Amino acid sequence: MTDIKIIPLGGVKEEGKNLYIVEVNRSLFILDCGLVYPEEEMLGIDAVIPDFTYLESRRDDIVGIFLTHGHDDAMGALPYLLEVVDAPVFGTELTIELATITAKSQGLEDRIENFFQIDAETEIEFKDAMISFFRTTHTIPDSVGIVVQTQIGSIVYTGDFKFDPSASGEYHTDFGRLTDIGESGVIALLSDSADAENYLPTVGDNKIINNMSEVFMNHPGRVIVASIGSNIARIQQLFNAAFESGRKIFLADEQVYEIIDVAIKLNKISIPSKDIVGNIKDMNRLAPEEVLVLVTGDVGEPMKNIQTMAMKRHRRVNIEAGDLVYFATTPSISMETLFAKTSDLIYRAGASVRTINDKYKFSGHANASDLKMLLSFIKPDYLIPINGESRMLFAHAAIAQEMGYDEDHILIASPGDVMEYRNGHLAITGQVPSGDILIDGIGVGDIGNVVLRDRRILSEDGIFVVVATISRRLGEVLVGPQITSRGFVYMKTSIDLIQACSDMTIDILEEHLKLENQFDWGELKGELREKIGKYLYKETKRRPVVLPIIMEASSYQVNK
Numbered sequence: 001m002t003d004i005k006i007i008p009l010g011g012v013k014e015e016g017k018n019l020y021i022v023e024v025n026r027s028l029f030i031l032d033c034g035l036v037y038p039e040e041e042m043l044g045i046d047a048v049i050p051d052f053t054y055l056e057s058r059r060d061d062i063v064g065i066f067l068t069h070g071h072d073d074a075m076g077a078l079p080y081l082l083e084v085v086d087a088p089v090f091g092t093e094l095t096i097e098l099a100t101i102t103a104k105s106q107g108l109e110d111r112i113e114n115f116f117q118i119d120a121e122t123e124i125e126f127k128d129a130m131i132s133f134f135r136t137t138h139t140i141p142d143s144v145g146i147v148v149q150t151q152i153g154s155i156v157y158t159g160d161f162k163f164d165p166s167a168s169g170e171y172h173t174d175f176g177r178l179t180d181i182g183e184s185g186v187i188a189l190l191s192d193s194a195d196a197e198n199y200l201p202t203v204g205d206n207k208i209i210n211n212m213s214e215v216f217m218n219h220p221g222r223v224i225v226a227s228i229g230s231n232i233a234r235i236q237q238l239f240n241a242a243f244e245s246g247r248k249i250f251l252a253d254e255q256v257y258e259i260i261d262v263a264i265k266l267n268k269i270s271i272p273s274k275d276i277v278g279n280i281k282d283m284n285r286l287a288p289e290e291v292l293v294l295v296t297g298d299v300g301e302p303m304k305n306i307q308t309m310a311m312k313r314h315r316r317v318n319i320e321a322g323d324l325v326y327f328a329t330t331p332s333i334s335m336e337t338l339f340a341k342t343s344d345l346i347y348r349a350g351a352s353v354r355t356i357n358d359k360y361k362f363s364g365h366a367n368a369s370d371l372k373m374l375l376s377f378i379k380p381d382y383l384i385p386i387n388g389e390s391r392m393l394f395a396h397a398a399i400a401q402e403m404g405y406d407e408d409h410i411l412i413a414s415p416g417d418v419m420e421y422r423n424g425h426l427a428i429t430g431q432v433p434s435g436d437i438l439i440d441g442i443g444v445g446d447i448g449n450v451v452l453r454d455r456r457i458l459s460e461d462g463i464f465v466v467v468a469t470i471s472r473r474l475g476e477v478l479v480g481p482q483i484t485s486r487g488f489v490y491m492k493t494s495i496d497l498i499q500a501c502s503d504m505t506i507d508i509l510e511e512h513l514k515l516e517n518q519f520d521w522g523e524l525k526g527e528l529r530e531k532i533g534k535y536l537y538k539e540t541k542r543r544p545v546v547l548p549i550i551m552e553a554s555s556y557q558v559n560k
Contacts, residue, residue: 002128002152004421006188006384009434010034010050012413013390015194016073019050020386022148022155024128028058029148030065030087031157031190035076035439037299046439049077050415052084053433059085063126067091068136068159069143070098070259071230072298073387079106080439089115090124090131092142097262120144120174134177136161139233139364140259141170141268153187156378160192160387162363163370166204170268171233178377188411188419188426189380193388195365196396202367203360205237211359212241212328221288221322223247224351226306228329229257229296231364234356236269238294238328243272247292250280252305252317257296280316293317300335303327303342310345321350328356330363371399382426383410384419462487464536464544466505466528469551475513478553481505488536488544497539501532509550524550 003025010017016036022029035047055062065087067075075095079102082089089111091099096117103111118124120135133144138160148155163173216223227234242249263269271277283291295302295309309319319325325346327339343353356362365387366374375383383405385396390412397410411419411426416434419426468480481502485491491498505528512524528548537543 002150004150004152004155004187006155006190006419006421006426007054007432008386008413008415008417009052009054009432010036010415011387012385012415012417013393014415015387015389015392017048017050017077018074018159018387019077020157020190021055022129022157024148024150026061027126027128028055028062029126029129029131030055030062030081031146031148032068032074032159033065033076033078033081034071034073036073038438047072047076048436048438049080051433051435051437052081054416055081056084059087062087063128064124064131065089066131066146067095067099068146068157069138069140070095071140071160074159075099076102079103079108080437082106082108082111086111087114090118091115092119092144093117094140094142094263094266094268097266098259101258101262118144120177134181135172135174137164137167137171137173138162139231141232141263143171147181149184153185153381154181155188155190156181156186156380157190158192158366158374160194160365161370162195162202162366163373164204166206168205171205175377178374182377182379186378186380187421188382188384189375189378190384190386191371191374191396192366193371193385193392193396195363195367196371196385196388196392196399198361198363198367199369200361200367201369202362205233207360208356208362209237209240209244212237212326212356213244215324215326215354216241216245216247216292219289219324221324222291222293222320223324223326224252224293224295224306224309224317224319225326225328226295226302228299228302230259230298231329232259232263232268233364234328235260235263235296238292239269239271239276242292243276247290248278248286249276250278250283250291250293250317252280252293252295252309252314253297260296283317288322300338302329303335303338307342307345310342310349310351312349319346319349319351323349323351324354325351326354326356330355330357368395368399371396372403375400375403375405381409384413385410461542461544462489463547464488464501464532465547465549466501466532467549467551468505468509469553470509470513471553472513472519477506477509477513481509485544488542489540497536501535504531504535505548521550524548
C-alpha cells in the first residue's frame with residue numbers, strides 16, 4: 001500500500017515562501033524552497049524563510065529538491081536549507097544557473113556538484129515515485145510545473161503560472177502535456193492562487209509591447225523605466241518596445257541586475273540590436289526622445305531608486321522636468337503607500353508618471369478563467385490552493401466550487417498541516433513544526449519578536465540612556481548620572497525633564513546602595529527602567545527604550 005502525505009511549510013495563507021513536501025512512503029520530495037521579503041514594519045530584516053526543523057529531523061529521507069523557476073519566492077531559501085540538509089537539486093537551465101549563484105554567495109560551492117539540470121521532457125525514476133515536469137508560462141523563462149507520480153495516482157504542483165496563448169516559445173504552456181497528466185489520474189492539484197480574485201481578462205504579451213512602444217514613441221522627453229529585475233518577460237518587452245520606438249537603453253546602475261545578466265548570457269533574453277544598450281556617459285549626447293533609462297532591482301528597490309533620482313541624489317541619473325517615469329511592474333497592495341509618495345516626488349521634480357496597467361489588466365499569475373481551465377485539464381480528485389493569502393485561497397476554492405467540486409474535496413491548509421491520503425480520501429490529520437525564520441545579515445533565526453518589538457519602539461519613540469558609576473563599598477554614587485537621548489527629545493529644550501530623571505536616578509541608586517548584602521543588580525536596573533519609563537510617559541505620552549548603564553568602580557579606581 002502506498003502512503004502519501006502532503007505538507008506545506010510555507011506558501012499557504014501567505015504569498016511567497018513556497019515550500020511543499022510530498023511524502024511517498026518514507027521518501028520526501030521537496031517542491032520549491034522560497035523566501036518572502038519582509039513588510040516595512042519588520043525593521044532591519046532582509047528576508048523570511050520557512051522553518052526547516054521538520055526537514056532537519058528527516059534529512060536522511062529527503063530524495064531531492066525540485067525547483068519550478070528562478071524567482072526568490074521559489075528558490076531564495078535554497079542556500080539556507082542546503083546548510084542543514086544534503087540533497088540533490090533539480091531545475092531547468094536558468095533556474096540551476098541562478099541557484100548556483102546564490103549557493104556560491106553563501107559559501108556552498110561544495111554543494112553545486114549536486115545540482116542537476118532538467119527540462120520539460122525529463123523523467124526521473126525514484127524508489128517510491130517518478131518525477132516529471134511540464135512547461136508553464138510565467139514572468140521568467142524556463143518555468144515548469146512538477147508531477148509526482150505514484151502507483152496510485154499523481155500529485156501535481158503548478159508553481160507560479162498563467163495561460164497566455166500569445167506567449168513566445170520560452171514562455172509557452174504545453175497544453176497537450178496538461179491533458180495527458182489529467183488523463184493519467186491526479187489525486188491532488190497544488191495550484192497557484194495569487195490572482196484568484198481576478199475575474200477580469202488579462203492581456204497577452206503582444207498588447208503589452210504595443211502599448212509600451214506607443215507610450216515611449218509619443219513622449220517627447222526622456223523615459224525612465226522602473227521594473228523588477230527578476231521579471232525577465234517584462235525586461236524582454238522593454239527591450240523590444242525601446243527598439244520599436246527608436247530609443248537607446250541606458251542602465252541606471254553600473255552593473256546589470258544579476259538575473260538579467262545571467263538571462264542574457266544564456267540567451268533567455270534576445271536583444272533586438274547590438275546598439276540598443278549604451279554607456280550612460282554618452283547619454284547626454286542624444287536627444288531626450290532617444291533615451292530610455294532602465295532602473296531594476298529586487299522588490300521595492302526600483303521605486304526607492306526612483307525616489308533618489310527625484311530628490312536629485314542619485315549618483316548617475318536624476319529626474320528632470322519633462323521626463324516620463326514609467327512603472328513597468330504593478331505595485332503590490334503593501335507598496336501602494338510607497339508608490340503614492342514616489343509619484344508625488346516625481347511630479348515635484350517636474351516629471352510625469354505612467355504605469356503599465358493604466359490601460360490594461362495583466363498579471364504573471366493565473367486569473368479565475370485560467371484556474372477553471374487548469375481544473376478542466378487536470379481533473380484532480382482534490383484541490384489544494386497554494387501561493388496566496390487566505391482571501392486568495394478561499395477565492396480559488398470558490399472557483400473550484402463553481403466547477404462542481406464539493407467543499408470536502410478542497411483543502412485550505414495552514415503551514416505545517418499534514419494532509420494524508422488514506423483509503424481514497426485526503427484529509428488534514430496532523431501538524432509538523434512550521435513558522436517564519438528571520439534573516440538579518442548573516443544571522444539566521446537569531447531575531448525574534450522581542451527584538452522586532454524593540455526595533456519598532458526605537459524607530460517610533462527613541463532611546464533614553466542613563467549612565468552612572470557607583471561604589472557599593474562606599475555606598476555612594478561616584479559619577480553621574482549622565483543622560484543621553486536619541487530619537488526621543490531634544491536635550492537642549494528638555495532641561496527640566498532631564499534634571500527630574502537625573503534626580504530620580506540618584507534617589508533610586510542611593511536606596512539600593514543602602515541594602516548592602518541584599519543589593520541586586522537586576523532589581524536595580526528593573527526599577528530604573530520602570531520608574532523612569534512611567535515618568536517619561538506621564539510627561540510626554542511616549543515610551544522610549546530606557547537603557548540604564550550602571551557601572552561599579554574598582555577599589556583601585558576609588559582609592560585613586
